[in-house]
Amino acid sequence: xxxxxxxxxxxxxxxxxxxxxxxxxxxxxxxxxxxxxxxxxxxxxxxxxxxxxxxxxxxxxxxxxxxxxxxxxxxxxxxxxxxxxxxxxxxxxxxxxxxxxxxxxxxxxxxxxxxxxxxxxxxxxxxxxxxxxxxxxxxxxxxxxxxxxxxxxxxxxxxxxxxxxxxxxxxxxxxxxxxxxxxxxxxxxxxxxxxxxxxxxxxxxxxxxxxxxxxxxxxxxxxxxxxxxxxxxxxxxxxxxxxxxxxxxxxxxxxxxxxxxxxxxxxxxxxxxxxxxx
Numbered sequence: 001x002x003x004x005x006x007x008x009x010x011x012x013x014x015x016x017x018x019x020x021x022x023x024x025x026x027x028x029x030x031x032x033x034x035x036x037x038x039x040x041x042x043x044x045x046x047x048x049x050x051x052x053x054x055x056x057x058x059x060x061x062x063x064x065x066x067x068x069x070x071x072x073x074x075x076x077x078x079x080x081x082x083x084x085x086x087x088x089x090x091x092x093x094x095x096x097x098x099x100x101x102x103x104x105x106x107x108x109x110x111x112x113x114x115x116x117x118x119x120x121x122x123x124x125x126x127x128x129x130x131x132x133x134x135x136x137x138x139x140x141x142x143x144x145x146x147x148x149x150x151x152x153x154x155x156x157x158x159x160x161x162x163x164x165x166x167x168x169x170x171x172x173x174x175x176x177x178x179x180x181x182x183x184x185x186x187x188x189x190x191x192x193x194x195x196x197x198x199x200x201x202x203x204x205x206x207x208x209x210x211x212x213x214x215x216x217x218x219x220x221x222x223x224x225x226x227x228x229x230x231x232x233x234x235x236x237x238x239x240x241x242x243x244x245x246x247x248x249x250x251x252x253x254x255x256x257x258x259x260x261x262x263x264x265x266x267x268x269x270x271x272x273x274x275x276x277x278x
Contacts, residue, residue, distance in 0.1 A: 007195035007273040009209060010161055015188065016072045017041040017064035017125075018150045019052040021230065027268040028190075030212050030261050033131040033147045034155035035190055037066040040131065041084075042095060042104060042150040043115055046122040050097040050150070053225045056119055057233045070127075074111075076118045084111045089129040097135075097150060105129045137260065141217045146260055154217055154258035158201065159189040166198035167255065171242045179238040185230045186239065187222070187255055193273055201257045205278040210271030214259035221252030 015022035018039045029036040041064070043051040053059045062076040070086040084107055092103035104126035115123035128134050128149055137146045138153060148155050164184055171180035184192055191209065204216045222243060227235045243253035 007193055007275070009191065009267060009269050009271040009273065010194040011184075011192040012267060012269060013188070013190050013192070014038045014066065015064065016066045017043065017062075017074070018050070019043065019056070019059040020062045020064040020074075021060060022188075023063075023065055027266050029266050030156075030264055031131070032155070032261055032264065034149050034151060034261070037070065038190065039150040040070065040128045041072060041107070042097065042126050042128070044095050044124045044126060046124070048093065048095045048124070050095060051119075051123065053228055054223060057228045057235060058119065060228055060230045060233045062118060074114060079114065079118055082111065082114045084108070084125070086129075087127055092129070093124075093126065095126055098152075100135075102128075102135050104134070137217070141258075142260065155261055156190040156214065156259050157188070157220055157256050158191045158193065158207070158214075158259055159184060159187055159256040160193045160196045160198075160201060162194075162196050162198040163201065163255065167239060167242065167247075170246055171238050174238075174242050174245070176237055176241060179236045182239055183230075186226045186228070187220075188225070189256060191259075191267065195273075196275075200275070203277045204257060204275055206262075206276040207259065208274045208276075209267055211263075211265040212267060213262040215262055217258045217260050219249050219252065219254035220256040220258050222255050226255070 011024055012028040013022050013024050014035050014037055016037050065073040067073055072084050074082045087105045087107055089105050092105055095102055095104045107125035111125040131149050132147055135148055137148050168181035207214050226239055247254050
């Protein structure tokens, strides 16, 4: 059943380097594997294991800004900014993300040294050169050939302002009200919608945003990153404490929906949104 409400795009977000602070453009081009430039760069430790805010909450204070041609401008407290160009795909190295192995292209010694100076440990920066083939969506939720960047598992994450308001109301009624209200950046979405009913996303099967349609794959299971203040890198207990009481699904604490593009196009702030419910 198609359902139309006065819903629209409130904000758009892209995170060029996974786990860093991103940016909020007024429009965002969508490719089959997600927003252009989103999470095409990954940090790893010396063994090639991916690094995120789970292990290094200070990554919340580091910024990544997309530049023409896929390059990125890095910034972090105490360091001069660094521009990193897309490396030539002359060789790849193995990397591991959430236990699965992939190939990626090394960014180079300058980028590695910059990140090492910031995090105080040995770090490698790599680039996904071929998102159409490097990493497929988990077969339980993806269709043949559907791929994703270095995002947690799906091309885009969608959240709604009304559900955040509802969650903050629950936090205010709980036993740690001083930790709220939480801002949306705790959840690191790509697409934030306004004008929906609270928790309406639970019933979505498909959404059309402007000129692009998306299949709803699964609710987003939340982790310790949501407890990290993105402005200070300090951690608390919320929202996981409240999600555990009110928003459990299939063994996960959920907020937002993971979606997969069914086409390409450009999303813009203010675009209307149409929902197809299960």
